[in-house]
Amino acid sequence: MRHYSVFAIVKEAMGYHQGWERAWRNPTPKAHYDAIIIGAGGHGLATAYYLGKNFGITNVAVIEKGWLGGGNTGRNTTIIRSNYLQDPSAAIYEKSRSLYETLSQDLNYNIMFSPRGVIMLAQTEHEKRGYLRTAHANSLQGVETRFITPREVKELCPIIHLEGPRYPVLGGLWQARGGTARHDAVAWGYARACSAMGMDIIQQCEVTAIHRENGTVSAIETTKGRIGCNKLGIVVAGHSSHVADMAGFRLPIESVALQALVSEPIKPCMDVVVMANTVHGYMSQSDKGEMVIGGGADGYNNYTQRGSFQHIEETVRALVETFPMISRLKMLRQWGGIVDMTGDRSPIISKTPVENCFINCGWGTGGFKAIPGSGWAMAELMAKGHSPLADEFGLNRFREGRFIDESVAAGVAH
Amino acid sequence: MLLLTCPYCGVSADETELSPGGEAHLKRFGPGSSDEDFEGYLFMRHNQKGVHFERWRHTYGCGKWFLAARCTASLEVFGTYSAQTPEPPKEIIEKIQAKRPDWSLT
Ligand SMILES: Cc1cc2nc3c(=O)[nH]c(=O)nc-3n(C[C@H](O)[C@H](O)[C@H](O)COP(=O)(O)OP(=O)(O)OC[C@H]3O[C@@H](n4cnc5c(N)ncnc54)[C@H](O)[C@@H]3O)c2cc1C
Ligand SMILES: [Zn+2]
Numbered sequence: 001m002r003h004y005s006v007f008a009i010v011k012e013a014m015g016y017h018q019g020w021e022r023a024w025r026n027p028t029p030k031a032h033y034d035a036i037i038i039g040a041g042g043h044g045l046a047t048a049y050y051l052g053k054n055f056g057i058t059n060v061a062v063i064e065k066g067w068l069g070g071g072n073t074g075r076n077t078t079i080i081r082s083n084y085l086q087d088p089s090a091a092i093y094e095k096s097r098s099l100y101e102t103l104s105q106d107l108n109y110n111i112m113f114s115p116r117g118v119i120m121l122a123q124t125e126h127e128k129r130g131y132l133r134t135a136h137a138n139s140l141q142g143v144e145t146r147f148i149t150p151r152e153v154k155e156l157c158p159i160i161h162l163e164g165p166r167y168p169v170l171g172g173l174w175q176a177r178g179g180t181a182r183h184d185a186v187a188w189g190y191a192r193a194c195s196a197m198g199m200d201i202i203q204q205c206e207v208t209a210i211h212r213e214n215g216t217v218s219a220i221e222t223t224k225g226r227i228g229c230n231k232l233g234i235v236v237a238g239h240s241s242h243v244a245d246m247a248g249f250r251l252p253i254e255s256v257a258l259q260a261l262v263s264e265p266i267k268p269c270m271d272v273v274v275m276a277n278t279v280h281g282y283m284s285q286s287d288k289g290e291m292v293i294g295g296g297a298d299g300y301n302n303y304t305q306r307g308s309f310q311h312i313e314e315t316v317r318a319l320v321e322t323f324p325m326i327s328r329l330k331m332l333r334q335w336g337g338i339v340d341m342t343g344d345r346s347p348i349i350s351k352t353p354v355e356n357c358f359i360n361c362g363w364g365t366g367g368f369k370a371i372p373g374s375g376w377a378m379a380e381l382m383a384k385g386h387s388p389l390a391d392e393f394g395l396n397r398f399r400e401g402r403f404i405d406e407s408v409a410a411g412v413a414h
Numbered sequence: 415m416l417l418l419t420c421p422y423c424g425v426s427a428d429e430t431e432l433s434p435g436g437e438a439h440l441k442r443f444g445p446g447s448s449d450e451d452f453e454g455y456l457f458m459r460h461n462q463k464g465v466h467f468e469r470w471r472h473t474y475g476c477g478k479w480f481l482a483a484r485c486t487a488s489l490e491v492f493g494t495y496s497a498q499t500p501e502p503p504k505e506i507i508e509k510i511q512a513k514r515p516d517w518s519l520t
Contacts, residue, residue, distance in 0.1 A: 241461035252457035254436065255486070300416075300434035301486045303463045309415060310430050343457055399453040 001196035004108050023188060024195035029202050032228035033061045035382060036220060037235055038207050038243060040064035042073040042183075043360055043367065044235035045190035045201075046375020047382070052197040054376070055383040060199040061229075062191075063222060065206035069187030072237050073368065075305075075337035077260045077294040079273055079282065080369040081118045081178035083145045085134050086404050088392035089346060090141035095389060096373025100181060103372060109189030111181050112287070116272055118178035119153060121322070123167035123278040131173040148174045156272050164321050167278055180273060180284055186371055210247040216355040217247070231382055232357045238303065238338030240361035249353045251361070252398050253340050257307035258297040258365050261315075261334040263326070265289030279318035283326075291326060293319060297339060297365055307336040339364045344403035349377055349390035358382050359395070421494050423476040435469030437461075438481045439501055463487050465510055465517055467502055470494075483510060 002008065002021050012019055035051060037044045040062045051057040062068075080100055082093035099106075100113050122128040131147055138145040150162050153172045162169045191201055202224065209221035210232070219228040236243050238255045265288050275282035280296045295315025298308050312334060320327045342348060342362040347370070349360050360378045363370060373389065380387035392404060416429040425431075437459050443451040460466075466486045471479045481499060483492040483506050492513070493506045502519060510517055 239463070241459070242463045245460075250454070250458040250460065252459065254459055254461050255463075300429075301437075301461060301466055301468065302489070303487045304489055306489075308429060398457045399449055 001192065023192040024201055027200040027202065029061060029063075029200065029205070029222070029224055029227050033200075034059040034229070035231040035233065036060070036227060036229040037062045037233045038220070039071070039234070039236040039239075040068035040187070040191065040201055040203065041071045041235065041237060042069070042186050042190065042371035043237070043363065043374050043378070044233070045069075045187055045194060046371050047233055047235060047360065047378040048194045048199055048375075049190045049197075050376045050379035051383060052194065052199060054379055057383060058197045058199060060194070061227065062194065062199065062201045063205050063207055063220070063227070064201065064203045065223075067203050068191050068201060069184055072337040072339060073187050073371070074184055075260070075335055076183055076368040077282070077284070077292050078180040078183050078368055079118060079178070079275070079284070079366075080113075080181060081175050081273075082143050082369070083118075083120070083134060083138055083173055083175045083178070084406055085137050086346075086406060087141060088404050089406055090138065090143050092373045092377060092389045092393075093370055094141070094143050094373075095376065096370045097177065099372035099376065100369075101177075103181075103186070103189070107189035107193050109185060109192055111185040111189050113179065113181040115177050115179040116284075117156065117174065117176045118273040118275065119148070119156060119172040119174050120275045120277060121153065121169050122147075122171045122173070123164075123169060123276065125170070127278055128170045131171070134173055143175075144177060145173055145175045148172050157270060157274055159269055159323050159325050160274065161322060161324050166321070167276075178273065183368060186368075190375075207243060207246070210243075210354075210357070212247070212354055217357040230356060233378060233382055234352075234357070234359045235361070235378070237340050237361060237363065237367070240340050240359065242303075244352070244359065247352065247354045247357055251348070251359075251395075252342055253348075253362055254301055255303060255338050255340055256298045256300065257302045257305065257336045258294075258339045259307035259311060259334060259336040260292065260294040261312060261331050262286070262290040262292050263329040263331050266291070266329065269325070274322070276318060276322050279321060281315045281318035281322065283319055283323065290332065291329060293331075297341070303338055305336050305338055341365075343398070344405045345407040346404035347374070347393055348395055349374065349381060349387075349393040350395040351381070351385075352395065416489065416491070418470060418482055418491060419494050420472040420475060420478065421480050421496055422478040423472065425472070425475055427472060427475055431472065431474045433471045433473040435471055435479065438467040438469045465492070465514065469497065
């Protein structure tokens with residue numbers, strides 16, 4: 001792999017940029033791999049990357065039915081934070097956030113991590129008490145967050161309207177080290193690094209069946225033929241139930257649409273991320289100047305990557321109340337992704353009833369922030385059979401009633 | 415916008431008038447059942463990509479619960495029927511099979 005650097009740019013500038021090589025190869029599948037990952041979203045690619053980097057397993061293929069990063073990874077609003085309530089969540093999300101800090105250097109690919117800070121507004125007394133509790137929990141977990149006053153909120157984000165008629169701002173949970181990153185770049189950076197380690201990323205290749213021999217996974221059937229493997233990782237977000245069905249097991253997951261939208265670009269007016277969970281909306285400003293907006297998920301099962309219009313309306317209404325200056329902004333684009341929701345709103349990183357078949361899913365509306373940490377944990381689970389970061393997120397927690405209940409910790413999808 | 419006809423009051427209701435209630439025809443397991451059955455009833459879902467039987471409530475109308483057969487991959491609605499129905503009725507199954515000859519109730 002050609003190293004990206006300022007010298008490389010200068011050199012290429014002299015040669016009219018004709019010498020750049022492709023960021024990743026476009027190989028045809030081999031007959032057999034040590035490990036196959038289904039799904040070239042952020043989580044699948046990160047799993048492959050850490051299998052190679054941390055465990056030296058590089059005879060790996062990542063199989064993608066569309067194009068890499070074209071699922072939720074390329075559709076999300078890129079909020080990164082780790083201010084969760086429960087200890088297992090804090091551990092994996094904080095690991096992930098800290099990996100993001102050095103990911104550009106690690107991958108030699110600019111993922112544009114921008115630790116601009118995230119405020120979660122408290123707009124009811126109940127929410128305020130909830131965030132005070134989270135702030136205390138976070139200090140015990142070693143996650144740096146702080147409950148701030150309305151005045152501090154206004155200082156950090158001057159365009160906010162504190163005295164809204166329905167929900168005045170009573171304070172906020174502030175994580176200064178949270179922020180955003182460029183979503184595509186995260187997928188591209190991991191893909192380039194995987195390819196450089198000799199891994200095969202096979203796009204336009206849909207998995208249609210999973211073969212087992214005596215309860216152990218042996219091969220997958222794809223639109224490009226049968227491919228054998230020793231170990232299999234299913235990392236397909238909204239399509240998890242569909243692919244798990246091919247391996248003969250069910251999941252505690254429902255797939256629903258979640259939407260986002262962006263406005264026309266405007267001058268810089270907001271350099272933090274603000275989430276307003278009570279009124280269901282959140283906003284940040286991209287480097288291009290667009291206001292990036294998201295809100296609540298739909299309530300019914302859906303695989304179409306199209307959501308319901310009333311949620312867009314609800315989100316925009318909430319944000320106009322919170323940021324009156326955006327009331328005359330034009331919205332440019334709106335899109336949807338299919339998110340995989342579990343009952344306790346926590347992910348699943350687990351062994352499955354099929355031997356040597358592992359699953360990573362259930363990140364629902366909030367897994368972009370978790371990509372590096374999740375890949376790290378999933379790789380460890382696949383390589384060693386257990387992982388301190390992943391073990392609490394096993395599938396058996398539902399049967400055992402050991403939920404990692406984050407549904408009250410954040411009322412909004414992000 | 416999703417439109418469903420409430421089988422009780424006959425209103426063709428927009429989804430803003432309705433509340434979704436998840437997978438229909440779950441078999442109920444309670445105390446005394448095996449852990450696996452109880453877990454399955456509480457948490458495991460088919461979450462089909464394709465024909466899906468589901469519960470809806472006509473919340474901002476007559477208030478009644480009803481059931482619907484809908485395709486989650488195309489959003490096509492095959493029909494709605496009474497909630498007092500333990501399994502999908504014959505005429506709904508026939509309607510689905512007329513449009514999807516390969517489909518069968520599993
Ligand atoms: C609108 C929206 C906003 C969001 N905002 C945020 C946010 O601000 N912060 C945050 O942390 N998270 C956010 N999320 C959630 C986040 O996007 C996801 O949790 C995360 O991207 C999931 O990554 P993934 O790699 O698991 O899934 P994906 O990126 O969806 O990748 C799964 C891949 O599997 C492939 N696949 C599926 N079936 C098959 C098959 N049979 N064969 C081969 N390949 C298959 C798909 O094509 C897809 O590319 C948001 C999501 C949405 C939709
Ligand atoms: Zn009715």
